[in-house]
Amino acid sequence: MRGAEALVGSLVEAGVDVCFMNPGTSEMHFVQALDSVPEMRGVLTLFEGVATGAADAHARITGRAAAVLLHLGPGLGNGLANLHNARRARTPVLLVVGAHATDHVRHDAPLQSDITALAQTVSGWVHTSGDVRDVADDAMRALAATTEHGGQVATLVLPADVSWSEGGALAPALPATPPVPPVPSRVTAAAAAVREPGAVILLGGPALGVAAMDAAGRIAAATGARLLVETFPRRWDTGAGRPRVDKLAYFAEEAIAQLEKASSLVLAGARSPVSFFGYPGVPGDLVPEGCPVVGLADPASDVTATLEALAAEVAPDAVAEPAPRHAPEPPPGPLDVRSMCAAVAATLPDDAIVVDESLTAAGVLAPALQTAAPHTQLALTGGAIGQGPPTAVGAAIAAPDRPVVAVQADGSALYTLQALWTQAREQLDVTTVIINNSAYAILRVELARTGAGEAAHSGRAGRMLTLADPTPDFVALATGYGVPARRVETTEDLLEALRWARSEPGPHLVEAIVPALG
Structure with a gap:
């Protein structure tokens, strides 16, 4: 062999x-x-x-x-x-x-x-x-x-x-490394923290499955502790029927405001939060001064069992409050980021997998999906853009019985758009919604935030932040890779296109034309 x-x-x-x-x-x-x-x-x-x-x-x-x-x-x-x-x-x-x-x-x-x-x-x-x-x-x-x-x-x-070379032979598998079981002293310390008013539990990594989220929801219901999810969760089971939890904001100033009144910060599968970049006059460590950080369970731990142990300690009879199912269709009219996100939420199938590389639209998409059909989200955990189209491929092959909806920023899509060819070849059930604002909109925002200058739409700096001249034609690109595609500019056309994509087997792409945010 x-x-x-x-x-x-x-x-x-x-x-x-x-x-x-x-x-x-x-x-x-x-x-x-x-x-x-x-x-x-x-x-x-x-x-x-x-x-x-x-x-x-x-x-x-x-x-x-x-x-x-x-x-x-x-x-x-x-x-x-x-x-x-x-x-x-x-x-x-x-x-x-x-x-x-x-x-x-x-x-x-x-x-x-x-x-x-x-x-x-x-x-x-x-x-x-x-x-x-x-x-x-x-x-x-x-x-x-x-x-x-x-x-x-x-x-x-x-x-x-x-x-x-010849001479190989099959080998037996070795045992996998089991997760670390709950540590009683950590559970005790976290129990004391969450019983105090103003406690925040930051959930991340393996803490975002259905059972772990239910345990966290029961803890919050019994103690009043506030739940937050890390900014870019690797896998998050969310939507209607599951505890409604806000994400920690991407921008440092907003995250600081979310945490400023925390009496303690309990980490469940998440690391202590820091800002993505350093900014003039803005602290990089997002934990408020004087706020104790309590490590309940790190990502190598059995976080679900640990949260369930904490729930048994502080919330033995509590019931998590589920998010309602409320994702109405947006009214007709010209498309913008809010109506686009609302349309995705309104048409989301049950048990879908949502690939979120929406970038500047993420702050709108996340709350819209909180009351959409129950689903699993995969996010840009490491921050290296170009993850979205490949992630849709892997998710669809891993779960062929679950529809995949990829909400994708236009600039980062171009890093790995070749993934559409694999989607077509494997006939994967993926609907990609391209948010086309013809710009690196996040960089327009960052230009001002870093102190480099005001957001530029013209001049030499502005030329580095635009995708116009020429503007990529995503319908033509998708069709060239073998993926049926449509371009839409109104909410009613987007809703119809999303239903069209769901009505046929195989991958589809919808190019949603929206104004730039930055």
């Missing part, structure tokens, strides 16, 4: 049966193994950042590691941005990077690079497989490593000769 076949077969036996890939010459024996191990589903992407973003989303939805295959150091480099997002989300991703044959490295061929150094920037575990007899065991060690520390990227570098 060749090394690649042993590796792929062992992954399938361990429950990893999807691999997102953009392979090259060094990975051809891995690709060939897809014929000898047909249980492994290979998903081809046109860009490495699509493969890595899709794997991140697949793992977020399934709760188990997803596999990626990339070509040498340059291929890994192309996938780094969405691997950064996976690292920040603590997503279990098994990354296989092909390398030159061992004896060929000495020639310093044009594509030779330091793969290990690149991988270490986003991986918690990196290893180069040196012998075909060890490759399957190495893969199982990598897979086990993805569950350490609450989830991480584990990279296995696979030299071409190890892949093509």
Whole structure:
């Protein structure tokens, strides 16, 4: 058995049966193994950042590691941005990077690079497989490593000769690292904190599933503690019937205002909040001065069990207050960000997966979805834009029975629009709503906030913040990738287009023309 076949077969036996890939010459024996191990589903992407973003989303939805295959150091480099997002989300991703044959490295061929150094920037575990007899065991060690520390990227570098050599054998899976159980002293400390008026519980990471959210809702109902969700949650089960919880604001000044009266800040699966960027005269640490921070459970903990233990302590008979289902259609008229978000909420199917890379529209979209149909949200956890289209691919493959709705800013969509081709090839149930304001609107806002100057719409600075001249035609781009698309400018047309997209199988794109916010 060749090394690649042993590796792929062992992954399938361990429950990893999807691999997102953009392979090259060094990975051809891995690709060939897809014929000898047909249980492994290979998903081809046109860009490495699509493969890595899709794997991140697949793992977020399934709760188990997803596999990626990339070509040498340059291929890994192309996938780094969405691997950064996976690292920040603590997503279990098994990354296989092909390398030159061992004896060929000495020639310093044009594509030779330091793969290990690149991988270490986003991986918690990196290893180069040196012998075909060890490759399957190495893969199982990598897979086990993805569950350490609450989830991480584990990279296995696979030299071409190890892949093509005979002598490999299947290897048994290693036990996954279990989450840390509730720590009684932390539960006791958090119980004392939430019983005091003004306590805030910041929920993040694994604290945003249905059971954990219900426990948090019961704690809030019994104690009056205020719940907040981290700004960009990796996976959040929300909507009607679940506790209504506001997000921590993206802009530092707004987040400071949300937290300024907190008597204590209890962290459940979230890290202590800091601003995304440093601004003149604005503190980077968002915790109010004198506010104690109580670590209830970190992302490596069994956060659900810990929140349930806290609920048993302070809210044994309480019932979480569910959000009502109220998402009316917006009135007819010219489209803007508010009516666009309302239309998405009004037409959202039950149990959908919402991919949120709406950026400047996020502050409007989040409250609109709080009372929409119950659903799961995936957000831009690491802040590296271009995650949305790949995330829709991974989510749709992970949950083929659940519709995916991707609300996507226009500028960041262009980073990884190649994902539409994979959506079309795999016939995925994805509706992408492009928010087209023909600008990097968030940067227009940031130009003023950083003290660099007023928001510019003209001149040399303004030219760096606009997507006009020429304006990308997303309908033409989507059609070119094989995805049916429509452009809309009114709320009534958007509502009709969203229903059209849901009425047909396969992916669709709706380009919503809205005025810029900045």
